[in-house]
Amino acid sequence: MNPVKQLENHGQAVWLDFLARGFVAKGELKKLIDTDGVKGVTSNPSIFEKAIGSSDEYDGAIGNALKKGDRSVADLFEHVAVEDIQHAADVLRPVYDEFHGNDGFVSLEVSPYLAMDTKGTIAEAMRLWHDVHRKNLMVKVPATPEGLPAIEHLTGKGLSINITLLFSQQVYIEVAKAYIAGLEKLVADGGDPSHVASVASFFVSRIDSAVDKQLDEKIARANDPQEKERLAALKGKVAIANAKLAYQEYKQLFSGARWEKLAAKGAKPQRLLWASTGTKNKDYSDVLYVEELIGPNTVNTVPPATLDAFRDHGKPRDSLEENVEEARQILAELEKSGVSLGAITEELVEDGVKLFADAADKLYGAVAHKRATVLGAAIGAQKLALGSALKKAVEKSTEEWRAGAKIRRLWHKDKTVWTGDDENKWLGWLDSPAKADIADYEDYARRVKGQNFSDAVVLGMGGSSLGPEVLAETFPKKSGFPKLHVLDSTDPAQVRAMEKAIDLKKTVFIVSSKSGGTTEPNVMKDYFFAQVSKAIGAEKAGHRFIAVTDPGSSLEKVAKKQGFARTFHGEPTIGGRYSVLSPFGLVPAATAGIDVKSLIHHTLAMVRSCGADVPPHENPGVQLGLAMGLAGLEGRDKVTIFSSEKIADFGAWAEQLIAESTGKEGKGLIPIDGETIAEVSVYGHDRFFIDLRTEGENDAGHDARLDALEKAGHPVVRIVIKSIEHIGQEFYRFEIATAVAGAVLGINPFNQPDVEAAKVKTRELTTAFEKSGSLPAEEPVISTGEADLYTDEANASDLRKAGADGTLESWLKAHFSRVHADDYVALLAYIERNADHIDTLEGARLAVRDQRHVATCAEFGPRFLHSTGQAYKGGPDSGVFLQITADDAKDLPVPGQKASFGIIKAAQARGDFDVLTERGRRALRVHLKGDLKAGLKTLDHAIRQALN
Missing domain, CATH: 3.40.50.10490 (Glucose-6-phosphate isomerase like protein; domain 1)
Structure with a gap:
């Protein structure tokens, strides 16, 4: 009988602090059970990280799991870990049966990330217990303040718990009391306590490492040789003394009337388990924390190297109750020396949580890497x-x-990741793909297909339109489904062009507005509702309209009143620009016959990768x-x-x-x-x-x-x-x-304060129009045959100093002279967004880039107001802005309003420009006269001349 096996004669069980798939599969665990009498196995994130991250041992298991479907990194790890725990539990089941449920356990730890989360710990422990589905499982829960109530609750539900990260005698007493209270709850609920076991994992060597460090510092500062000798005599002894006194508490806790009442019903005492028993100081015996802590009804969990060492030269004896008074004296001497064991143990718990979390990070990183490798291009x-x-x-x-x-x-959803403002209220997009009601979208798509629509038009702005536009431009038209279009402009020509491109009698309109009060989608809806009413009859018009809006919005009320075919509710905690993977993007996708199920399926792979x-x-x-x-x-x-x-x-x-x-x-x-x-x-x-x-x-x-x-x-x-x-x-x-x-x-990425400022200006101007029948008069800084130029006094003064005189070209030349290194130039055109106009602006912006070596933007209003307009006004003062407006060749009335599309667009342009100048931005507005095509050609020529 080797020294390890002999520990049985002293009432101590040996558990192995190691687990790996091959170790179990190749029979090595079974061999240790047979030869050394090993009676249990413990695992933790560090053990799994070494097993998974440092070898290809788990590659096959991970690959096979992913063949059945992608899953999150935590789920993927848990899948392979549960398999390992089950296999080890099955190998140890004969031990469990032989010792009547006192030994033969395998421990699996709840996530270290939950160490300060009682409810989370309980939920995960219950799930692990259910998933492993082995009587000889012990779920590991840390002895944190938040862990204690979880221990009591889980014990009361009949789970066997291994309490980890235990350093202090006082905390051990609380742990034991939590176990006893849990058993009492179990009995009160009619449960059988004989099936419940528990160990309190009391950490040892880490205490000596921390204490010795402080003692060495004191020894180095001490001048008295006797004091140096006294302090040195304490080194390497505190952890064992602490453990011996904890064992004395154990004997008190699991005796007396309260315990005897539970024992009579078959309850098992919670054994002390010596953890962290690998010697870290090379000056000490490599079996120190085994030899000195041998006693009845205890467990020593050892790493493989310590097991091998004790098998080779360990000397078993009943050591746990030797020199108990000396142990008390050692701790008294330590306190007298000014070293607080209480402070050290508190710090060790914090460090232990952090170390396990660090190990979990490495573990999940390794699993994430292997998952990404298996999924490859997916x-x-x-x-x-x-x-x-x-x-x-x-x-x-x-x-x-x-x-x-x-x-x-x-x-x-911790807002302190950002500014601590209201960011926590705007994070619904994180799980919106996972919450997508695929069946509903598929049912809706079938209904759309059955209507034989030729076209579908999204009426929206910003986040409500740009995501659907990507889908419309990226996916080809699906057979049997309408062609998807997006209208996000109040330009009369662009509204007319959309009307001309579709068959009003066979078109479905998606009115998309989160708040329901956004000007552009509302006026576009008013216009097309009137046009559809003329085409198919007012009583049928509502059936051609779909609303996507937040619950309770003004748009929802209008949709109900006008008999819309369907209203889809957005999620109030998702801002518009983050909404493409919510109904604001998925309803247009489904309408166009895009496979929403496939789209979400592929998206969830990235959700998991970013989890x-x-x-x-x-x-x-x-x-x-x-x-x-x-x-x-x-x-x-x-x-x-x-x-x-x-x-x-x-x-x-x-x-x-x-x-x-x-x-x-x-x-x-x-x-x-x-x-x-x-x-x-x-x-x-x-x-x-x-x-x-x-x-x-x-x-x-x-x-x-x-x-x-x-x-x-x-x-x-x-x-x-x-x-x-x-x-x-x-x-x-x-x-x-x-x-x-x-x-x-260091900003809040979910608000848009400067977009709101432009909206306020626009409302002021349109209100003025409603009252007087015209927009407030404005005076150009210069008027030429081709254009009127506008800006504020400060900009005008700067431009004149830079050489602006009576020509368009001179003003542009002066304006571009204000462009410096690391600036950007933005062309902001409030005109119809069509292929010709896009080409013209792209040509002009590239000319600016190539001549001045700065970044350039070419944007169309009013759509950019809900997009880059925020950064232009509120971001860094590095923009040089050229706003382009023009008289509309033919305006378009908005049903029920005095203000036409052209007036609304003009108000938006002026509101935008006013905020730019109020913010001190370098801004110039060119209002083209006469034929727009000719005017753009003239402007393009003037820009190129100004650059030269």
């Missing part, structure tokens, strides 16, 4: 080339986010967000997005998300969408490039220039999407990234 690939300085900053911030549990806090259980270094959304935010802080705040042909419209959606979320309080990221890639020499040092493409889309010239940008030191992010069906993944990746970037910048 998750959009992301490669960051950031340059050495930014890369180091991201690595540092990644560790800060990990250590601060920020991604878990984000998912737990709370994926540490920042393996979390693609967090990595992109940290890179964007930190680049912005370093001055690289022009986030330039290149999107390949199949997903060309994605940048317009991302533009709104990034600008409206981050551009405020004088900070922010300025998204640049639609620029074609240029030579390195064109770009300043303010760029951050993101290149998106679908798999198989290659452009050698584009790639060569992208490579050149990377070699020149510009940060470049490359994202490859498997197919357009995976576009939802990118919506989600960018939502997470933008929220993270907002935290890095």
